[in-house]
Amino acid sequence: MHLSNFPREFHVDSTQGHQTLIAFIVLHTVAGLVLLPILCATFAFARVKRHPILPVMSSCLVPVSFLGTLLFYADRTLYDTPLSMGLLVHSPVCLTQAALLYHPVPPMMAVAIAVLLLHLWNTVRDATTSVEAEKPKPWKLTSLLLAPFVAFVVFALASTLMMANDFANGRAVIKLRLYCKFEHNGIAIVRAVFTGLVLVVTACCAGRISMRLFHLSPGMENAAARAALFRVTILFAYVVLGIVLCVVSVFSFSPIADLYLATIPMVVFLLFASPKDVLKAWCFWK
Template identity: 30%
Template sequence: MSFDMGPVTPLLLNIWIYPNLISNTILLPLLVATFLFSTRATRHPTLINLCMTWIFSGIFSLLLFYTGKYEVNSPEPPRLLCIVQASLIYGITPMWSVAVLVFVYHMVATTIEGWAFPGGSTVRLVVMLSAPYIAQCSFSIAALAISVSHPRLVNLRHRKLYCSLEHLRLYSAMGWFTFAVCVAIIAFEIYLAIFMYRNYRGMRQARHSTGLHLALLLRVLIFGLYILFGIAANFVFMYTQHTRIGDMYLATMGTVVLLVFGSQADVLRVWCFWRRDDLRKKPAQICPSHEPSWSIDLSKASSPEDKDEPLHLATTGLESGVPVYGDRHLNLGN
């Protein structure tokens, strides 16, 4: 399994470095800090965990950059550094794919009755948050064992942008695992989209305001389409390794995560702190209680109590100002 990808141009190297550097290791940590410490833009741990996986992805992808070993068509870096990066790189796509699956599952579990994971809420949360890192460690440990046993299979020459392990069986296992997880992600998103559309039609037929924000649909659609593109890129990359599609997808996915979840209105209000007084002067928009609607709030967690309640449209009082769907919310932004 030895392929020559040809020379790397400065443009290609910059496309690999700067999205990883700016989005994954600078702006995504800022977004995570906003979710953790701001009282105005809180999010569920599954979304925070998703962002964390892409922070790690950026760090792993730029190990050569951080150690000053990045040059156009640079010579082979130190063997130990190359083995470390190759081992970590092998776990990136399994890690983020599982993190996205857990996040999408949380969307479904908090929206649709009967999907909550069995067991206590603490155990459920620990399993959901640890699953991506279990996938990462599993593939990275396997890659490390092979790299130490066969160091000649590890080099920068193969992929040019990062050190990689030329091992067909392990690569195929990683590719098929990621493919299967991404298919599950798309299946969950289609299921959720059908559920949302049916309730949207029900609200319209009842002549009520749907409260379904176009931005919500656009965010889910964009994220789902990019995951679908990732499935295609992963499948092509598994059998045609002379392409850079997989590398470019890996470099830009963190930017997509940042744009989808960092451009929400409450996050932008926190970041634009100098406009806080102007925002306070704006009159609050309160949804009348006779207009039932629904939304999804990622700051809420599914609980065992949710399973005992029938899923129904409910109205809210003026104190919340936000229509809800039962007590299950999923807020992807305004």
């Protein structure tokens, strides 16, 4: 592949581009690699009772942030010429990021939110029926916990195989912006359809939960369910808006979409770290 095939929409030697890159890396590092692991550790080791689905789904964003900052470990700011950028694009770090970040992450995030809402639906249903709730079977819980990671692995394998095939045929397109991305129309279409269908089903599930809670008399359990639905709905709307920005950026590139998506780990942290029992666990000196 010739170096001229790599677009230069993002210039590392420009002041604005350098600041954008720093913001992208800081957002992923602070929220995804520091705050979210602290939150997950709080759920795991502190006296904060949470269903296993919540910490596992929150931990999905930790590898995403690690992948998003891979070029930081390769010292991205040193590559400011066409030749050096071409060498970076062919480096193992860039190719790994291209295969594992752009196509696999959106399906994983969509499935993770769907799993959260499905768990919330089961919780609301059990709390509002006179029948005693059955303990979920281990295989069902395991399937829910693994679903986002399965989606990630499937799309990562597809992206890797397609990228290897395109490189072998000399038609691979790797774009270097805030991160390395592998462009392939086939995978992009499948990813968009899959993610869209999952989000539509998730929206319907959120609507059903909202309608059920709306017709309930207020109570302690119902109030907790409403608070959980509020948090998950905000996260759902935030992710959907991010996906819309990504679609728009395909036709008119702007780093806004990538920076917006980089804020998702921080949003997840703020939403699920705000309950009083979590804050109380952190204020151990009181």
